[in-house]
Amino acid sequence: MARMMMSGRSWRRLGRAGLLYGALGLFVVVTLWPFYSMAVASITPKELVFSVPPVYLPKPTLANFVALVEQLPFTAYLRNSLLFAIGSAVVSVAAAFLAAYGFVRFPVPGSGLILVALIASMGLPEIVTVIPLYLVLNELRLINTVTGLVLVMGSVLAPFTVWALVSFMRQVPKEMEEAALIDGASLWQLLGRVVIPVMRPSLATLLLINLISSWNYLLYPLVFTASPRAKTLTVAITEVFQARTPYGRPWELISALGVVMVVPMMLLVFVAERAIVSGLTRGSVK
Secondary structure, X not given: OHHHHHXXXXXHHHHHHHHHHHHHHHHHHHHHHHHHHHHHHHOOOHXXXXXXXXXXXXXXXXXXXXXXXXXXXXXXHHHHHHXXXXXXXXXXXXXXXXHHHHHHHOOOOOHHHHHHHHHHHHHOOHHHHHHHHHHHHHHOOOOOOHHHHHHHHHHHHHHHHHHXXXXXXXXXXXXXXXXXXXXXXXXXXXXXXXXXXXHHHHHHHHHHHHHHHHHOOOHHHHHHOOOOOOOOHHHHHHHHHHOOEOOEOOHHHHHHHHHHHHHHHHHHHHHHHHHHHHHHHHHHOO
16 A cells, blocks of 8 residues: 555656646747747748748758848948947946945935936836937937947946946945055045955946847837948848848848847857856845
């Protein structure tokens, strides 16, 4: 009888494990299928993209990537995307670092309320800010420039970055700064030689997160740019999507451009996964 009971329990454990792994496998397939379809379409000849029956393992071709480079000012778009993503990440983290240091080390009456208002601004729909930002950039003559996009995107990313860095900054021992001040260090020497080295993992993590967010961003580059000198790859996708061919929309080019945008960020996250997790959790414990 005992053996029968143990056998029944074992079967129930196996059944639960089977359901769990089956559900996990289904989730992985559903999640990864769009990426697989995009990757397959990017290396499939355009006349076979919607063939019946579907081609799941085509003979690879790079013709779609070649056509993408030939039909678009691809180099300019790629350069603009890199400048936009890297510049926005650096500007947002640099500004947020100084703001977070001020909130933590130089609190003034009402600073808590200011921080709450800053965080609350994250809930403001971005479409509402388009017209005011356009007017400001137009006055500064920064419409259709990467510099304007960097400043705008940096301001969009700043509230979350400040909120995150405030929690990290509170973990930095104040005694280290006091010792540096006693030794005659200036404020900038204090930040550069004491605070930044301690917070380097958190700063690097937020830099990566903001870089990925900027790389994938569409709204402001779409609204504030009108020529290849400032357009990014996200805008290029909308331009390719509007084109027409004898086979309908050029899905093979759209997929190729999607691969160009997605793969570098996937590799970046894969390489820096542990650093990102470590940096985000560093400020959660004392």
